[in-house]
Amino acid sequence: MVTSTLLPVEIWIKILLKCDAPDILTIGHTCTYFRNLVHFDPDSTHLWRLKWVQLLSKCKLDFVKLYEGSINYKEASIRLHYLQKLSNVEFFRCNECAGFTCTSLCAENKGARVVIDIGNKYTVIVNPNLTIHKHFTLYGICRKKETRLVYRIEMKGISTSKKLHKKSSHYSFLTILHGLQLHHCTCDQHARHSYCKLCNPLKMYPEEKEKISDGTLCNISNYMGLQNEFCKDAEQMVDFPDKVFVSPAAVLLQSEQFSIVRNFITEILHSMELLSSLQKPNAILMFCEPLDMNKTSRYLLLNYLFLMLKVSRVCLLPKPLAICAMLELETCIVIDSGALCTSVAVIENGQVVPQRWKNIPVGGWHIAKNLKEAKQWDSDNFTNIPVSLLDSINVKEKCRLSYNINAEQRRKGEARKELIHLPVTGCKNLNSLDVTFGAELFLAPEVMYTHLNLPQVICELIKGMPEPTIRECLRHIVLAGGNTDLIGLRVRIARDLSELLPEYSTIFVKGSPGCNSYNVAVGSTYITLPRPNCTPFNRDEPKRIPGLPFWITREQYLLYGCGKIDEDDFLVPDTMRHVP
Known part of the structure; x- marks a missing residue:
């Protein structure tokens, strides 16, 4: 083993303790001696234990006395460093249990829940007052190479935050966090005037984002796999040049472009002024995850929620369990x-x-698509009409699925006609539209049901x-x-x-x-916390069992990271190996 001929190891440890935790990792890549000292030698455990104690002395969070070998001090120090440096958030104690994160019993009785359910068309948010809000699940990216433009679509009546969110100036943080895709997680001031181009009850706020230096977000071809039919249809309805819509819901199913989900959630929470609520000791963020959510996306999501948003407690909830709980x-x-x-x-x-x-x-989208295809046989005027106009309550309440389709088709006489008025405010080149449907109202659902x-x-x-x-x-x-x-x-x-x-x-x-439409989001409020320990967090490493809710607190995250987020450990991509 290579040894230092200049200074004893004790002196090097004292010098390294003057550096930030990410810089210690960087020094560990300079030569064999420092690599062993930082990563492999028995002295590395002593170094990182001292660094952990040093960081803990500046942190107000409480931790139970740890047994030797119970945590990885190096990874815990990196996480605690990010938590302290990435933003100036002051943590407060609960008035009931006196913890910086409430105990399970206290959170169950006094907890403030925020629910996020990202669907393919709508994202449903339930705030601590049990008020339900919904947003279109759309994220717009500018085709130009200089900037990107975010089109955040939200329900009327939700005020837009006008606070300017400061960006961290420490370059080493951005470098270390590159694998997590948490860099560039700031936004400019929101537009002062709402801009409606889709329909009357919706407001669209275009927001110009900061310039991109690496160019990865400028290549629109990277995002084509994230477009669903709703995104493509939205591009036909709105009149924004040089834009492309992608779906944050599609990002959850793969491990690329997680920054879309990150920015989408951040914009929603900022607009509803929920970030400060999530950082309180009794806060619980219920994230409704799809059953086929990508493992790496789950890993990135937890790091983002705890490091950037500073939430107190998170529950990753499989969507069907919310229905069962209700x-x-x-x-x-x-x-x-x-x-x-x-x-x-x-x-x-x-x-x-x-x-x-x-x-x-x-x-349900495919019912509207079948209706459009059926009407195209009668009139060419339907060719350029977006499917979104037919995927509305005005049309769907007239549709029905026959108990016996064969008996329905044997009926004599022409099917009863239904005249439906479609409000199309916000759709370019259209002001209003009256549509008459007959047998299509039961044939289109039949085709959808057959495919199901x-x-x-x-x-x-x-x-x-x-x-x-x-x-x-x-x-x-x-x-x-x-x-x-x-x-x-x-x-x-x-x-x-x-x-x-x-x-x-x-x-x-x-x-x-x-x-x-709100079943999953509302049902999430019925989920009970795991019962309880006297401390605000468990000493054991959190382990996710597929098919069950996964609970993790801020303190658990700092000590153990994301824990075992699946029964089978998955390999973390090489770009993320320097991030715990």
């Missing part, structure tokens, strides 16, 4: 059908059964399960999501399942209470 069900089948996707999941004893769920890329093939999917998912569990699941089939408002869907699923499974006499399909 209905107080332990074993059931949840069908969550939204605009562009339908998920079917088997729940057993309060857990999403691994390998017994399926996502189907069909939803829900009865067959349910049979495949429950195949091989114990007989009592199958009977319990078939007695509790729950519908959620905006597409399940379709008239006739509930009885049609029950009828088709009875034909496929005649040996089961009791098959019951029921809807969720309230507006189905």
